[in-house]
Amino acid sequence: MSQKKKSVIEEIFASCSFSSLGLHQTLCDQLQDRMGFKAPTLIQAQAIPVALSGRHVLVNAATGTGKTIAYLAPVIHHLQMYEPRVERSDGTFALVLVPTHELCMQVYEILQKLLHRFHWIVPGYVMGGENRSKEKARLRKGVSILVATPGRLLDHLKNTASFLHTNLRWVIFDEADRILELGFGKEIEEILEFLGTRQCETDAKGNGVLRHSQSQRQNLLLSATLNEKVNHLARISLENPVMIGLDEKMGLIKKTTENLGSIECDSYGESELSGTPSSCLDADYNLPAQLVQRFVKVPCGSRLVVLLSVLLNIYEMEASTKVVVFFSTCDAVNFHYELISKFHWGPELGEQKKYSFAKCKVFRLHGNMEHEDRRTTFQGFKSEKSALLLCTDVAARGLDFPEVRRIIQYDSPGEASEYVHRVGRTARLGKKGDALLFLQPVEMDYLQDLTKHGVVLEEFSLLKVLDKFLMHNQNNQRGKFISLEMHPWVLSLQRALESYITAEAKLKKLAKDAFCSWVRAYTAHRGELKRIFMVKKLHLGHVARSFGLKELPSLVGGLFQKQMKKRKREQKQEGLSKRRKVKGKR
Numbered sequence: 297m298s299q300k301k302k303s304v305i306e307e308i309f310a311s312c313s314f315s316s317l318g319l320h321q322t323l324c325d326q327l328q329d330r331m332g333f334k335a336p337t338l339i340q341a342q343a344i345p346v347a348l349s350g351r352h353v354l355v356n357a358a359t360g361t362g363k364t365i366a367y368l369a370p371v372i373h374h375l376q377m378y379e380p381r382v383e384r385s386d387g388t389f390a391l392v393l394v395p396t397h398e399l400c401m402q403v404y405e406i407l408q409k410l411l412h413r414f415h416w417i418v419p420g421y422v423m424g425g426e427n428r429s430k431e432k433a434r435l436r437k438g439v440s441i442l443v444a445t446p447g448r449l450l451d452h453l454k455n456t457a458s459f460l461h462t463n464l465r466w467v468i469f470d471e472a473d474r475i476l477e478l479g480f481g482k483e484i485e486e487i488l489e490f491l492g493t494r495q496c497e498t499d500a501k502g503n504g505v506l507r508h509s510q511s512q513r514q515n516l517l518l519s520a521t522l523n524e525k526v527n528h529l530a531r532i533s534l535e536n537p538v539m540i541g542l543d544e545k546m547g548l549i550k551k552t553t554e555n556l557g558s559i560e561c562d563s564y565g566e567s568e569l570s571g572t573p574s575s576c577l578d579a580d581y582n583l584p585a586q587l588v589q590r591f592v593k594v595p596c597g598s599r600l601v602v603l604l605s606v607l608l609n610i611y612e613m614e615a616s617t618k619v620v621v622f623f624s625t626c627d628a629v630n631f632h633y634e635l636i637s638k639f640h641w642g643p644e645l646g647e648q649k650k651y652s653f654a655k656c657k658v659f660r661l662h663g664n665m666e667h668e669d670r671r672t673t674f675q676g677f678k679s680e681k682s683a684l685l686l687c688t689d690v691a692a693r694g695l696d697f698p699e700v701r702r703i704i705q706y707d708s709p710g711e712a713s714e715y716v717h718r719v720g721r722t723a724r725l726g727k728k729g730d731a732l733l734f735l736q737p738v739e740m741d742y743l744q745d746l747t748k749h750g751v752v753l754e755e756f757s758l759l760k761v762l763d764k765f766l767m768h769n770q771n772n773q774r775g776k777f778i779s780l781e782m783h784p785w786v787l788s789l790q791r792a793l794e795s796y797i798t799a800e801a802k803l804k805k806l807a808k809d810a811f812c813s814w815v816r817a818y819t820a821h822r823g824e825l826k827r828i829f830m831v832k833k834l835h836l837g838h839v840a841r842s843f844g845l846k847e848l849p850s851l852v853g854g855l856f857q858k859q860m861k862k863r864k865r866e867q868k869q870e871g872l873s874k875r876r877k878v879k880g881k882r
């Protein structure tokens with residue numbers, strides 16, 4: 297084994313066994329035999345003993361470091377030891393709250409595997425969009441460990457009388473910050489209120505007997521990134537928590553691996569806090585050390601050509617690889633999915649070569665898709681060896697797609713925390729991974745925003761890639777064009793795209809919709825980011841080109857019209873106020 301690989305393994309895995317952490321032997325066998333986990337990860341070695349002790353825990357650790365097992369294993373350890381055995385009629389003992397459907401399914405699947413030898417502990421899930429009556433029936437029968445999205449859970453807490461939760465002992469918030477960012481803050485507070493801080497021996501109807509004392513109620517919060525809202529949630533839900541992955545003295549998030557090196561099992565690197573540090577919000581994020589992070593500066597009008605060229609290059613270099621591309625809107629995903637799936641191109645000038653931009657299976661995933669389609673995509677992309685996934689941020693959090701080698705952020709992520717989660721879909725558990733962020737020249741300040749969080753990117757050499765595609769008779773033009781937009785490959789591919797999209801009515805409609813929603817999303821950047829991502833800095837004609845549109849869509853829907861009018865009004869007002877200021881100065 298190479299020295300480098302050895303050190304990556306040492307940074308990820310602890311030098312101890314699962315059983316030495318205090319987990320029951322059958323569960324350890326299950327982790328090893330069925331899941332193939334030889335040793336715990338560092339974060340598991342830190343979190344499992346603390347979670348087993350019954351303390352409330354806040355875990356902050358890099359993406360792909362095994363946080364799911366860190367909270368599920370202790371719950372299963374305790375539940376399988378209950379005497380008499382837990383039964384369905386005891387209702388729910390543990391609740392896992394997650395932000396998205398896909399994560400809900402993923403955690404449920406892991407639970408199913410972990411519970412293979414504990415058939416009397418029943419896993420289940422409830423989530424928005426699923427059939428309520430079927431969920432009610434499952435809850436009536438009894439679910440021991442329930443994975444849920446917050447809105448649907450609250451719905452059942454209010455409306456499903458047979459949902460028994462008097463024995464609830466664990467409440468776990470996975471991707472806590474995202475749950476709150478999605479606007480579930482109120483639901484979470486209501487859920488916590490519903491579940492109460494104190495329980496009585498039996499519920500109001502006399503159902504169920506309390507299986508443990510209330511003092512044992514234990515809450516756990518986990519995420520690779522924290523924000524102000526998590527601080528609030530931590531304060532209202534955690535009692536005297538143990539913080540893992542955070543340094544108390546500095547009040548800063550520290551890189552777990554730096555903190556601990558190769559830890560022994562009796563040193564957990566944890567700290568105890570009475571509150572959560574707010575200064576951690578400005579601190580460095582945990583990113584996988586082996587992740588290669590680059591940015592590419594692309595003029596707006598050439599974005600689409602560059603995206604296709606980068607993809608073409610990737611699949612020419614590695615015939616079998618998995619790539620995820622992030623977009624800002626569902627419409628943008630739909631348009632690029634349709635285009636990349638269908639577009640073939642044989643450059644003119646007598647060249648024989650035909651380019652296909654989808655050399656593998658292409659998938660799409662976004663929040664406006666039918667549930668069943670989302671499920672099929674999720675499973676399909678997971679199982680393929682070589683595939684391309686085009687998605688919105690619904691795929692950014694927690695999803696564990698095996699062997700994803702590259703992440704492309706075609707539309708920038710906004711908050712730096714979102715950047716961290718998007719790139720976290722690759723380089724998981726010590727594996728290799730590359731991330732590429734597209735930025736327009738007017739957006740370059742975003743790099744400084746990332747640097748504030750310790751995220752530093754190198755520039756990607758785009759010209760090398762574009763030059764690869766120069767045709768024989770264009771070789772003499774290498775290096776002679778004055779800007780990227782004038783690169784012969786860029787020019788001819790852009791022309792081809794525009795002709796193709798103009799000729800395909802369905803695609804043209806998708807392009808227009810995508811253009812409109814993209815502009816809307818661009819105007820929706822919040823706070824500090826508004827200064828960087830300003831629509832008024834963009835040339836909308838160039839934006840249209842990036843959707844292969846020859847002209848700026850003019851009469852596309854009332855909403856867009858309104859948006860543009862508002863923009864003009866704002867610009868006018870801004871102009872007026874600037875003029876006033878200048879006058880004032882004079």
Ligand SMILES: Nc1ncnc2c1ncn2[C@@H]1O[C@H](COP(=O)(O)OP(=O)(O)OP(=O)(O)O)[C@@H](O)[C@H]1O
Pocket residue numbers: 332333334335336337340357358359360361362363364365519520693694695696720721724725
């Ligand atoms: N001890 C272990 N040994 C080997 N593989 C493991 C171990 N623990 C977890 N894994 C695997 O590591 C991968 C990442 O785990 P998981 O999804 O729990 O990470 P995470 O920290 O929750 O990531 P994210 O922050 O992105 O949600 C999964 O494929 C999981 O099966």
